[in-house]
Amino acid sequence: DIQLTQSPSFVSASVGDSVTVTCRASQGISNHLAWYQKKPGQAPKLLIYAASTLQSGVPSRFSGSGSGTEFTLTISSLQPEDFATYYCQQLNGYPLTFGGGTKVEIK
Amino acid sequence: EVQLVESGGGLVKPGGSLRLSCEASGFAFSSYTMDWVRQAPGKGLEWVSSIGGSGTSMFYADSVKGRFSISRDNAKSSLYLQMNSLRAEDTAVYYCARDLPFSGTDYWGQGTLVSVSS
Numbered sequence: 216d217i218q219l220t221q222s223p224s225f226v227s228a229s230v231g232d233s234v235t236v237t238c239r240a241s242q243g244i245s246n247h248l249a250w251y252q253k254k255p256g257q258a259p260k261l262l263i264y265a266a267s268t269l270q271s272g273v274p275s276r277f278s279g280s281g282s283g284t285e286f287t288l289t290i291s292s293l294q295p296e297d298f299a300t301y302y303c304q305q306l307n308g309y310p311l312t313f314g315g316g317t318k319v320e321i322k
Numbered sequence: 323e324v325q326l327v328e329s330g331g332g333l334v335k336p337g338g339s340l341r342l343s344c345e346a347s348g349f350a351f352s353s354y355t356m357d358w359v360r361q362a363p364g365k366g367l368e369w370v371s372s373i374g375g376s377g378t379s380m381f382y383a384d385s386v387k388g389r390f391s392i393s394r395d396n397a398k399s400s401l402y403l404q405m406n407s408l409r410a411e412d413t414a415v416y417y418c419a420r421d422l423p424f425s426g427t428d429y430w431g432q433g434t435l436v437s438v439s440s
Contacts, residue, residue: 216384249426251367258417258430259359259367265425302367306424309381311357311369 217241217305221314227322228293236288236317238303243283247307250279250288253316254299262301263288293319324348324429326418331434338408338438344401344418344431352376352396355421358403359430360414368414371403372421386412408438 218241228234238248246266251259261270263279266286276291290297298321303314330342342358358370371392372381380392391404401418415435419427 247424251426253361253367258432259419259427260430261426261428264422264428268425270428300366304367304369304426306426309372310383311372311381313367313369316366 216310217244217307217312219303219305219312219314221301221303221317223317224315225318225320227320229322230293230295232293232322234290234293234319236301236303238281238286238288238314240284240286240305244305244307246282247305248279248281248286249304249306250277251302251304252297252299253302259302290319295321324420326420326429326431328416328418328431328434331416331436333437333439334408335440336409336438339404339406340408340436342403342405342416342418342434342436346399346401346418346420349420349429351394351399355423356394356401357419357421357427358392358401359417359419359427360412360436361417361433362411362414365414370416373401405436408436410438412436413438 220239248266250263253259267279300316300318325347327345357372373392389407393402415433417433418431420429
């Protein structure tokens with residue numbers, strides 16, 4: 216099974232800051248990676264797919280990059296509504312797996 | 323408008339069974355792989371199971387293999403998850419989601435809570 220390791224697991228940041236989250240895969244997964252935002256009491260929201268393609272309707276301050284085993288999600292200029300937990304997911308093969316999550320909290 | 327509405331969650335004793343349903347609308351249901359994903363209290367997201375559009379290909383997480391069974395009825399645009407031999411660690415909010423091959427899940431239901439406790 217492909218393991219995904221996200222770092223950091225927690226980040227404290229202020230409105231306007233830039234935040235970068237890293238997701239490392241235990242084996243190469245090409246660009247078959249997605250990023251999600253999860254807020255308490257809400258369903259996950261797809262932000263980025265194919266490692267770097269922004270989902271329709273997602274603000275351009277979100278960006279993704281990477282291929283193979285290392286991927287990043289960057290949120291430039293954090294907004295109040297961006298404080299949430301972020302997950303990566305590999306879609307290269309079954310079983311599909313999620314990273315452990317990165318919680319972005321207000322400093 | 324794409325909508326996914328889960329139902330069937332509730333409180334069940336360890337060893338018991340429950341069947342979750344997900345009613346889909348607003349898209350060509352039979353053309354899409356569908357997933358179940360869960361989140362236990364205070365934990366991260368966990369993929370549970372996927373089923374291909376025709377209903378002939380099913381995949382499961384090791385944690386539920388042999389206990390859970392995914393199925394679909396394309397005529398009713400409905401997805402199901404039969405959960406048997408439930409354990410305390412199966413307690414979670416279960417989400418139904420539409421899968422795009424290699425591209426993630428773009429639509430999610432609101433989730434249904436399953437609690438396994440004596």
